[in-house]
Amino acid sequence: MHITLIAGTRPNFVKISPIILALKKKQAEGFPVHFRLVHTGQHYDDLMSSAFFQDLQLPNPDTNLGVGSGTQAEQTAGIMIGFEKELLDFPADLVLVVGDVNSTMACAVVAKKMNIPLAHVEGGIRSFDSSMPEEINRKITDSITDYFFTTSTFANENLKKEGVRDEQIFFVGNVMIDTLLRLENEFKQPSIFEKEKLSEKKYFVLTLHRPSNVDNPEKLLKLLTTLSEHCGNCTVIFPVHPRTAAILKKNGIVVKNIVIIEPLGYLEFNYLVKNSMAVITDSGGISEETTVMGI
Ligand code: UD1
Numbered sequence: 163m164h165i166t167l168i169a170g171t172r173p174n175f176v177k178i179s180p181i182i183l184a185l186k187k188k189q190a191e192g193f194p195v196h197f198r199l200v201h202t203g204q205h206y207d208d209l210m211s212s213a214f215f216q217d218l219q220l221p222n223p224d225t226n227l228g229v230g231s232g233t234q235a236e237q238t239a240g241i242m243i244g245f246e247k248e249l250l251d252f253p254a255d256l257v258l259v260v261g262d263v264n265s266t267m268a269c270a271v272v273a274k275k276m277n278i279p280l281a282h283v284e285g286g287i288r289s290f291d292s293s294m295p296e297e298i299n300r301k302i303t304d305s306i307t308d309y310f311f312t313t314s315t316f317a318n319e320n321l322k323k324e325g326v327r328d329e330q331i332f333f334v335g336n337v338m339i340d341t342l343l344r345l346e347n348e349f350k351q352p353s354i355f356e357k358e359k360l361s362e363k364k365y366f367v368l369t370l371h372r373p374s375n376v377d378n379p380e381k382l383l384k385l386l387t388t389l390s391e392h393c394g395n396c397t398v399i400f401p402v403h404p405r406t407a408a409i410l411k412k413n414g415i416v417v418k419n420i421v422i423i424e425p426l427g428y429l430e431f432n433y434l435v436k437n438s439m440a441v442i443t444d445s446g447g448i449s450e451e452t453t454v455m456g457i
Contacts, residue, residue, distance in 0.1 A: 166258070200225050
């Protein structure tokens with residue numbers, strides 16, 4: 163059996179990691195399963211991609227479609243063109259996608275149009291907010307998925323309401339938490355900890371990257387100023403996503419108490435999270451029962 167696994171963005175790498183370990187375990191037991199890891203190239207900066215491959219001990223991708231950034235349509239189309247060629251060159255018995263990013267939806271559509279069965283890990287999550295590109299990606303992907311691997315009963319119920327049959331749903335829990343628990347003992351103190359003289363439970367971690375929060379500089383400034391005014395003079399460490407960094411730089415936005423740093427790798431970021439007083443984030447799958455780490 164040949165399975166093609168898709169990963170394109172930072173959170174995808176965290177999700178795919180325990181799946182690869184499980185497949186390798188099956189291989190070691192003699193189960194005839196082969197897999198190819200396809201990186202779409204949606205995230206490509208070292209700090210957004212290769213740092214994660216290293217921290218998560220992921221194998222090098224078998225191929226990188228190198229799609230890069232673009233508008234929603236450009237990025238989606240680029241991934242579809244590249245992935246169709248990949249599947250023609252390397253036919254698969256199953257394509258497995260994770261999460262809700264453009265890479266997820268684009269590869270799902272290509273696979274199904276080539277009549278290849280599709281598995282979706284983190285199927286069934288809904289925010290019911292169609293202004294988010296991720297919500298559109300979730301609905302399209304789930305409308306053509308054959309096997310749903312879900313994180314919560316909330317996800318199961320959403321799928322059933324949409325006509326998915328019980329036997330298509332596998333309630334397996336949260337793969338992000340599998341990775342978190344596996345690597346918890348390897349978390350590493352980032353240099354910012356000493357540099358800012360941080361002490362345990364006395365600082366906040368902030369992550370923001372949703373277009374609705376960061377694309378309008380006035381709104382972003384207001385958000386950061388409000389946080390700064392309400393953080394009780396605590397330091398707020400803000401590892402910025404490249405899209406947010408570009409907007410902060412272009413508009414010269416600097417706010418008291420908010421310390422802006424480059425994106426961190428998985429092990430350093432989670433050290434910072436574990437020792438913080440709290441995390442303020444616009445990230446995460448929406449579900450009543452799961453807590454998705456703010457990556
Ligand atoms: C994507 C996902 C989002 C996920 C997030 C994780 C979609 C629709 N959105 O958002 O759900 O939570 O990844 O981070 O798929 N950029 C770089 N270097 C990189 C990657 C991006 O500079 O390695 C910049 C580019 O200017 C790019 C912008 O970030 O245009 C946005 O990147 P994109 O991949 O389109 O979406 P994200 O905001 O990362």
